[in-house]
Amino acid sequence: MASHRRPKQPSRARVTVLTTAAAAAVALSSQAANAAPSEKPSKDEVKTKVDKLYEEAEQATEKLNGATEKQEKLQKEISAIQDNVARGQEELNALRDSMGLAAAAQYRTGTIDPSLQLFLSADPDDYLDKASAADQLSAQQVEALKKIQVKQRELAQDRAEASDKLKDLASTRTELGKKKKEVQGKLAEAQKLLNSLTAKEKAALAAEQDRANRSSSARVDLGNSTPASGRAAAAFSAAQSKLGTPYVYGATGPSSFDCSGLTSWAYAQAGVGIPRTSESQSTIGTKIYSSSQLQVGDLVFFFGDLHHVGLYAGNGQIIHAPRSGTVVRYESMNTIGGPFMFGVRV
Secondary structure, eight states: OOOOOOOOOOOHHHHHHHHHHHHHHHHHHHHHHHSOOOOOOOHHHHHHHHHHHHHHHHHHHHHHHHHHHHHHHHHHHHHHHHHHHHHHHHHHHHHHHHHHHHHHHHHHHTOOOHHHHHHHHSOHHHHHHHHHHTTOSOHHHHHHHHHHHHHHHHHHHHHHHHHHHHHHHHHHHHHHHHHHHHHHHHHHHHHHHHHTSOHHHHHHHHHHHHHHHHHHHSOOOOTTOOBSSHHHHHHHHHHHTTTTOBBOTTOBSSSOBOHHHHHHHHHHHTTOOOOSSHHHHTTSSEEEOOGGGOOBTOEEEESTTOOEEEEEEETTEEEEOOSTTOBSEEEEGGGSSSOEEEEEEO
């Protein structure tokens, strides 16, 4: 006969654990249901973030420009040294050939000098030390060997210098690659933010930027400001001719510019060569710390690290290439986004 047993009741501890877990699940479910969804940033918030990224991209661009300038300079220096080495090697070969011809002539007449025999089978430096001391060389031979010694030292120094510069060039190229990635990363991040906007928001932002570009590219009241010099006036006039030209990082004209690309191009049109980067441009002339002393055509620098530069336009305004998404335009010095540091009169 089968036995009938009552089912085993769960322990009090187990009931407590299950009850607590259920309560927690209900609470979490309630919180999830009541939690507000994460808010999408507004158009103005996106614009603020994008402007900041563009500023950081411009900062990195000036570092990129500096690395590019250094790379070009190193390449020219290395090329010049290698040319010197090639010419020096030709001269050394000619000196050795002349010594060899002298030895061959003596050999044919059966009167080869022991000193030339030694030269043909030993290092010239060691040979000169030993042979000249032994008075085995003629004055002409001593002079020829001295020239060989000098040329060998010059070649060794040139090769060592070229080797050092090649290492520096490799390091500069690595830095260049990093800066390019940094700039591209900032611009990609800004584009991603812009892509998050609705079509209507994008259109509104584009229209806003277009109005800013058109209004600040128009002729403005420059007051009674006079140019700093004839060449400053010519540089300023060249910059004016590029109003409305788009900003492109790393560009030096004539169809697009970054900030220091515009200033260096403008002065080049006036027959004045100035450095490529804003930081280097800040070191080339007389510094002017009071904005009231600025004259048309003076270079003007902004931000603590001097990563932005423009040309003074008079009446508290500058002409510059602001950042990605903008064009060459006039702008008040008070709206650049960073403090005025000083001007430079070229």
